[in-house]
Amino acid sequence: MRTRTRILSGAAVGIVAFAVVATPAAAATDGAKLSVLHGVPGLTVDVYVNNELTIDNFEPGDLAGPLDLPAGTYSVAITASDAPDASAPAIGPVDLSLSAGGNYTAVAHLNEAGQPGATLFTNDVTPTAAGEGRLTVRHVASAPAVDVLAGGSAVISGLTNPNEKVLNLPAGTVSASVAAAGTTDPVIGPADVNVAEGTSTIVYAWGSLQNSNLALAVQTIEGLHSAPGGIPAGSAGLAAEGDSGTLWLGIAGVLGLLGAATLVARRQVAPVRK
Amino acid sequence: MPTPAALDADPTAGPVVPRSPRTSRRAPGLRATRALRGAVLLGSLVLSGCAPAPAGTDGPRAPAPAASATATPQPDAAATPATEPTPTAEAPAPAPAAVPRRDASPEAQPAAAVLPPPVRLRVPDVQLDMPVLAMGVDDDGAMALPSDTADAGWYRFGPAPGAAGTTVVAAHVDSLVHGLGAFARLRDVPAGASVTVTTADGTDHEYRVDRVERISKTEVPLDLLFDRSGPERLVLVTCGGEFDRGTGHYLDNVVVTVLPVP
Incomplete structure (x- = not known):
């Protein structure tokens, strides 16, 4: 443990890659929701929020949260799990700016070159169309650009660390695999991903290609569904209310047109007969 | 560590909560889970003190040390983040309160609750x-x-x-x-x-x-x-x-x- 910690600390001192991809979300509530994903292989950590130990003995591949937090800026520090406090973080401290109504996931992960850092993603929690779910793929692995394949063809191309791609899809199960960009040989998967209706399903590719420990992590955010646009439940007019004038207007209209057509026909025919 | 809100109980004395795969998103046993979580929290308050930090693992899904794998509750609330309130009432500590957590691997995803149609x-x-x-x-x-x-x-x-x-x-x-x-x-x-x-x-x-x-x-x-x-x-x-x-x-x-x- 101690050796591993020292290695990580050295790497962290070298480069702490931290990208904030936050955009202010529409204020639906006063608070923000923050989830935390641990995507650094081989290291159990403690997570401090504003110097308060918030997630103890956090293991790789685990997802914590969501925390309900008032909007504001939070200092997050990630330490080795045997650290007495947040004074010597392995990652951070980093400031996370959380907007009211926003939904976020902070991910501790390796950058493309394999150094640990953290990225704050803003989760799209806008309503999904009836019958659809939202699939988001995030590249947080030490690996070059990747393609995401579904049914043998690329549905996402050239995704790089630490970026994401959002797809709105008909609800159902997608058999997805991850391959190096421009190739079809999977480095992860294929794995069945359930794109549930009205749910945001976020899939993270994490770990390290070089160390052969690439893996997937899945986060779901439910309750984004919306109602169908209507219930069109009849098409023949057989059950129409008796007090409706529409039917008679329709019949009168058809008779009127027939009458007019007949008149026109007679007028056109008449000169010929002459 | 001052961790009144932490979910970890002393692995030698705390209740054992297996990291079992959940089968229901709507969690028929949610009440029981809450009660269990409360019990675990209570246990950690009474027993207090930090468990020795478990050693790290070597890979993303390498077998976890028994201590944290068995003593860390994985409340079902984590499976329904959009609707489940964070359990603040049970934790006496100032915010942030106890954080639900779970294994995020695809194999550990809770199966959707399916009622008979x-x-x-x-x-x-x-x-x-x-x-x-x-x-x-x-x-x-x-x-x-x-x-x-x-x-x-x-x-x-x-x-x-x-x-x-x-x-x-x-x-x-x-x-x-x-x-x-x-x-x-x-x-x-x-x-x-x-x-x-x-x-x-x-x-x-x-x-x-x-x-x-x-x-x-x-x-x-x-x-x-x-x-x-x-x-x-x-x-x-x-x-x-x-x-x-x-x-x-x-x-x-x-x-x-x-x-x-x-």
């Missing part, structure tokens, strides 16, 4: 007895319905009988091929009439008609009609009112609100 609908007062098919959304984003007026459709993305929210069952009132359907008689169903929905597991769910409404399609409260939370109810929907021959559609929906027999 409705398969048969009976309203004896209007001689209605018809099969119910699971339906989704059509190409226009409207609720899809069986084309045959002899079949009713259940909105499969919404609640099923026995779940919170509204079970929506709709059927064509008529069609040029199949003629007038049994749902045409729903506008005459009296309040208090008995409604029985049979689900695929053979259970009969008993309801009583609360009210029948004819609502202009432009004013149908679809969000309310397709409500997925709130009290359990059933709505039977078809078309009615004036028929617009230009569009081939009725102008109204007939909406029968049906409540479970207490």
Whole structure:
């Protein structure tokens, strides 16, 4: 443990890659929701929020949260799990700016070159169309650009660390695999991903290609569904209310047109007969 | 470490909570889980003191040390982040309170809660007895319905009988091929009439008609009609009112609100 910690600390001192991809979300509530994903292989950590130990003995591949937090800026520090406090973080401290109504996931992960850092993603929690779910793929692995394949063809191309791609899809199960960009040989998967209706399903590719420990992590955010646009439940007019004038207007209209057509026909025919 | 809010209990003395795969998103055992979580929290408060930090693992999914794998509760609340409140009441510590956490690997994903779908609908007062098919959304984003007026459709993305929210069952009132359907008689169903929905597991769910409404399609409260939370109810929907021959559609929906027999 101690050796591993020292290695990580050295790497962290070298480069702490931290990208904030936050955009202010529409204020639906006063608070923000923050989830935390641990995507650094081989290291159990403690997570401090504003110097308060918030997630103890956090293991790789685990997802914590969501925390309900008032909007504001939070200092997050990630330490080795045997650290007495947040004074010597392995990652951070980093400031996370959380907007009211926003939904976020902070991910501790390796950058493309394999150094640990953290990225704050803003989760799209806008309503999904009836019958659809939202699939988001995030590249947080030490690996070059990747393609995401579904049914043998690329549905996402050239995704790089630490970026994401959002797809709105008909609800159902997608058999997805991850391959190096421009190739079809999977480095992860294929794995069945359930794109549930009205749910945001976020899939993270994490770990390290070089160390052969690439893996997937899945986060779901439910309750984004919306109602169908209507219930069109009849098409023949057989059950129409008796007090409706529409039917008679329709019949009168058809008779009127027939009458007019007949008149026109007679007028056109008449000169010929002459 | 000052960790009154931490979920970790002393692995040597705390209750053992296996990291079992969850089978239900709606968590029938949620109450038990909450109680358990409370017990674990209480345990950690009483026992206090930090467990020795477990050693790190060598890979993303390498076997975790027994201490943290068995002593860390994985509340089901994590599986429903959008609807489950963070349990703040149980933790005496200042925010942030106890954080639910879980294994995020695809294999550990909780299976979706699947209640048996409705398969048969009976309203004896209007001689209605018809099969119910699971339906989704059509190409226009409207609720899809069986084309045959002899079949009713259940909105499969919404609640099923026995779940919170509204079970929506709709059927064509008529069609040029199949003629007038049994749902045409729903506008005459009296309040208090008995409604029985049979689900695929053979259970009969008993309801009583609360009210029948004819609502202009432009004013149908679809969000309310397709409500997925709130009290359990059933709505039977078809078309009615004036028929617009230009569009081939009725102008109204007939909406029968049906409540479970207490």
